[in-house]
Amino acid sequence: MLSRFNYSRLSPNSFWTKTSIYKTISESDFINYNWQSKNTLNNNTIMNIPDNLSEFWSDVYRSQSLSTMSIRITPYIISLINWNDPYNCPIRKQFPPVKSTIESDHPLLKLDSLNEQTDSPVDGLIHRYNDKVLFLTTSICPVYCRFCTRSYSIGKNTESVNKKKFIPGKSRYEKIYDYIEKHEEIEDVVISGGDTYMLPAHTLFELGKRLLSIEHIRRIRFATKGLSVMPMKIFSDNSWFQSLVQLNNLARDQFKSIAIHTHINHPNEITYITKNAAEKLYKANIHVRN
Known part of the structure; x- marks a missing residue:
């Protein structure tokens, strides 16, 4: 309990x-x-x-x-x-x-445990559910979790795994935008990686702005462990925070929604620094879900 x-x-x-x-x-x-x-x-x-x-x-x-x-x-x-x-x-x-x-591996263990690559029509895009896609923007995170379900891609190579890298870049992103534009059933985009915390402010803004320009996109969710592992970025990286605020305002003007999906696993991860970051997001009308 x-x-x-x-x-x-x-x-x-x-x-x-x-x-x-x-x-x-x-x-x-x-x-x-x-x-x-x-x-x-x-x-x-x-x-x-x-x-x-x-x-x-x-x-x-x-x-x-x-x-x-x-x-x-x-x-x-x-x-x-x-x-x-x-x-x-x-x-x-x-x-x-x-x-x-460390226990012995289960005989059916796969590195891509969620079978994501089976549902990847474009490099770095997972389209498993009809109206939703997962956009893998990068292969780096502020921390690397030992239980990562995307260990086939995230972080540096290890002695046991050579990683499939998702490098941020306009040409790769354009192929993803093109796929989304051609599939009007898609309404919901989860932007992940890696971690969107690691995207430069200008990349974050341009990526979100481009997706919001697609008429049938209604929701964008930025997936990040940031509030758990580096909450101070919210109030000490003003350019990144302002990019998020501008995207949120742009979405609201179009009657669309933007949210941060974070990943806090235990109450001991929460401190006054988390509280200060969460309050700043709240005051900016940015939804946070865990």
Whole structure:
């Protein structure tokens, strides 16, 4: 049973300073998305923290030859992991895998577990349901989840997987727009990847504007784990936020809708930073669904 949410987590506090490598980091740095991006940890750098868990990190290291996902974790998420008990922490369990918990593969296991590529008429577009499509804009995310259902594409190659990359680009996108325009039954576009958080502001705007110009498109949903793993981008990357606001206003003028679909898995991911980001989206009349 899920415990009640601890609302004291929404009060401003320097929670990140409890993690040794961030104990001297100021709030102004920590809540800046540029600092978060620059200091995101990967397969090599994550082994540096913290220095009193050699057995745990050895377990993580031994998992790498079997893992389908490379490691990429923001300082925000690192600071929310319970390093006193990383094996049982619900946030840690979503990210760096450990060899000791890896089970043998099921005989019917497929890398494309949702069979997406079977329903892909154009590279980077999934059309499984009559009136809906999934638009894969990129192959990168602010973090890489160990349970990713799109591990055939997302992140860097691993020892066990050579990835099929979806590179952002006008020529690839145009083929997708062309397909959507020719299929008037399509009303709903989920823009994902990867993660739309990683698209530059101008790309985000042009992509959304182009889709809104298609008469039969009624809804656009931007899929992102951003509010979970790097919420500070909403209020520290003004150009990206303003692109989203402009798209939302453009959609409303056409009686269409835009929403953010995020992916928060556990209440411990929510802090006052999440609250500030969500409030800014709310004040801009941008719908958020989890």
